[in-house]
Amino acid sequence: MNEKITTRLNELIEKVRNDQSPEGYWNYTFETGISTDCYMIILLRSLEIDDENLIKGLSERIVRKQQENGAWKLFHDEPNGNLSDTIGAYYALLYSGYYNKNEPRLRLARQFIKTNGGIDKSHMLTKIMLALTGQYKWPVFFPIPIEMILLPVSFPINFYSFSVYGRVNLAPIMILANKKFSIKTSKTPDLKDLFIHREEFEHGHSFRFRESEEWRSLSSLINQGIKSLIGLPSHVHQLATEYTKQYMLSRIEPDGTLLSYFSSTFLMIFALLSLGISKSDPIIVNAVKALKSMISRDINGLPHMQFTTANVWNTSLLTYALQESGISSDDIVVKKANNYLLKKQHYKYGDWVIHNPSALPGGWGFSESNTIHPDVDDATASLRSIARNVRKDWRCRQAWDRGIQWVLSMQNDDGGWPAFEKNTNSKIVHLFPVEKAEYFLTDPSCADLTGRTLEFLGMYTNLSKTHPSIKRGVDWLLKNQERNGSWYGRWGICYIYGTWGAVTGLRAVGILPTDPMISKAVKWLKEIQNSDGGWGESCQSDLNKKYIPLNASTLTHTAWAVDALIAASDKPTRSIQRGVDYLLENIHKEDWTTNYPKGAGMAGDFYIHYHSYRYIFPILTLAHYRKKFS
Structure with missing residues (x-):
């Protein structure tokens, strides 16, 4: 078996070597379905930018993803189809001008939309997009008043109570909702036929926010805080609008995007238009140019609008995996990658400093353009990548010291680690009548981040296993393990991902395989192994907050599960052997399971297919098997 493992590893390594850019990074696609493609068409048409080659290409890609029943899906096994994505596709194809309502495919889509x-x-963000492009009535109120941005951080609930991901999307939404802005062009299609009842369009009855007694009390508190602000109401309102505008402008990355996300940049462009800024203003021109720079090409050569780029994430994980497989830290492929990563470490303060004011910058971001928006996962991944060079390269040593201090400073008060910001999981935020607020507005501790951080600290630093940060992280995992032995992973799919992160992290900090946390997790992983030796989990796990099998195996899920079992085992068990056999036999497989999403954004709204994962995690798992059991 070792010979076959070596052969497969060499094949994967050769592929990865060939795909590295001259600058040292890997630009594998960050694919999120069709929603970004649809919104890009709608944006270009709204701005009257007639980039016909791009619009045609995006339209063709959208059409190719349509199901036989007329719907579009977020993931392969989503029942029937996804309503919001189908609305977005229907709208975009009409707005493109290359399809009309009478075509069979759009009649089928319209029928699916009305039947459902x-x-x-549709979800909140779809309604907001429709409202700002004149297809839907804005509500009488938006539950987050724009004046809230003026409340001090000391107020029980304030703008910085939300996660940075929430804030960067909320800021333009607050402006747009306040202005009740909408824009139409001569090419804007008429979507009245997508409403079940005509009065829904005419009066906006359907754009409502759920209310509760708790929300009414919270709303009253917020309004009292706003009334206590000094100045006339009109002055306060004008000041809040200007603050919100400046919040966006001060967070524009050098490439022109708002914190490198498609959604926030898309919304920012419309918000600036609502404030009277011209379509030809350099800020808007640069933002559109930046979005276009994030376009990738699929296997058919068709454009796909990425939600962001994943260059730092891809590069840090791949360089770490290559070194785990035996590639020297002095190898040219590793040197080029680490030189790239060293340039991407952050030296600027971002929003994370609001809740972590005593820490210095030192993290890494996710995307190519990210300079002020670091996250814990990218930081530990990048630190793993440069770890072997710390003692022989002063640049790595400096980056190492700053990075570790930043990661340790980001630990939440509850003992776990978040993604972007410290202590932004206020229970009060959950009372806001915003759809899926727990995903959109909070950044809680999670098992995948906590486990992976513990794994890094245990394997790559000399911190004592009884160090307070490590002990608190272990305690958090103990408190948050599911009854069946698994852990929920917030940023991956989903329970297999969280369990892999937790088990490998716990083992790295000295928790024994006989500990109930580990033994329960191992038992669960063995129970869900498929008959072909692999593992697979459905995105429906994320939607339903319980494990739901995919009823098929994937390379990435299998690699996660086997790697966790390797960490927890002293010898190659039957489950491990069968999992490794699956990887060896299917390493070059190309079918729907290869493209199945392995990452999560907001549950039910978008899922991520990382094109790099089919290389990263099989390399890592096969390397760990060979290292431990050869």
């Missing part, structure tokens, strides 16, 4: 409740049943 029409626009009224």
Whole structure:
């Protein structure tokens, strides 16, 4: 078996070597379905930018993803289809000008939309997009008043109570909702036929926010805080609008995006238009140019609008995996990658400093353009990548010291680690009548981040296993393990991902395989192994907050599960052997399971297919098997 493992590893390593850019990074696609493609068409048409080659290409890609029943899906096994994505596709194809309502494919899509409740049943962000492009009535109120941005951080609930991901999307939404802005062009299609009842369009009855007694009390508190602000109401309102505008402008990355996300940049462009800024203003021109720079090409050569780029994430994980497989830290492929990563370490303060004011910058971001928006996962991944060079390269040593201090400073008060910001999981935020607020507005501790941080600290630093940060992280995992032995992973799919992160992290900090946390997790992983030796988990796990099998195996899920079992085992068990056999036999497989999403954004709204994962995690797992059991 070792010979076959070496052969497969060499094949993967050769592929990865060939795919590295001259600058040292890997630009594998960060694929999120069709929603970004649809919104890009809508944006270009709204701005009257007639980039016909791009619009045609995006339209063709959208059409190729349509199901036989007329719907579009977020993931392969999503029942029937996804209403919001289907609305977005229907709208974009009409707005492109290359398709009309009478074509069979759009008749089928329209039928699916109306059968499933029409626009009224779509998610909040879809309704906001429709409202700002003149297809939907803005609500009488938006539950987050724009004046909230003026409340001090000391107030029980304030703008910085939300996660940075929430804030950067909320800021433009607050401006747009306040202005009740909408824009139409001569090419804007008419979507009245997507409403079940005509009055829904005419009066906006369907754009409502759920209310509760708790929300009414919270709303009263916020309004009292706003009334206590000094100045006339009109002055306060004007000041809040200017603050919100400046919040966006001060967080524009050098490439022109708002914190490198498609969604926030898309919304920012419309928000600036609502404030009277011209379509030809350099800020808007640069933002559109930056979005276009994030376009990738699929296997058919068709454009896909990425939600962001994943260059730092891809590069840090791949360089770490290559070194785990035996590639020297002095190898040219590793040197080029680490030189790239060293340039991407952050030296600027970002929003994370609001809740972590005593720490110095030292993290890494996710994307190519990220300079002020670091996250814990990218930081530990990048530190793993440069670890072997710390004692022989002063640049790595400096980056190492700053990076570790930043990671340790980001630990939440509850003992776990978040993604972007410290202590932004206020229970009060959950009372806001915003759809899926727990994903959109909070950044809680999670098992995948906590486990992976513990794994890094245990394997790559000399911190004592009884160090307070390590002990608190272990305690958090103990408190948050599911009854069946698994852990929920917030940023991956989903329980297999969280369990892999937790088990490898716990073992790295000295928790024994006989500990109930580990033994329960191992038992669960063995129980869900498929008959072909692999593992697979459905995105429906994320939607339903319980493990749901995919009923098929994937390379990435299998690699996660086997790697966790390797960490927890002293010898190659039957489950491990069968999992390794699956990887060896299917390493070059190309089918729907290869493209199945392995990452999560907001549950039910978008899922991520990382094109790099099919290389990263099989390399890592096969390397760990060979290292431990050869």
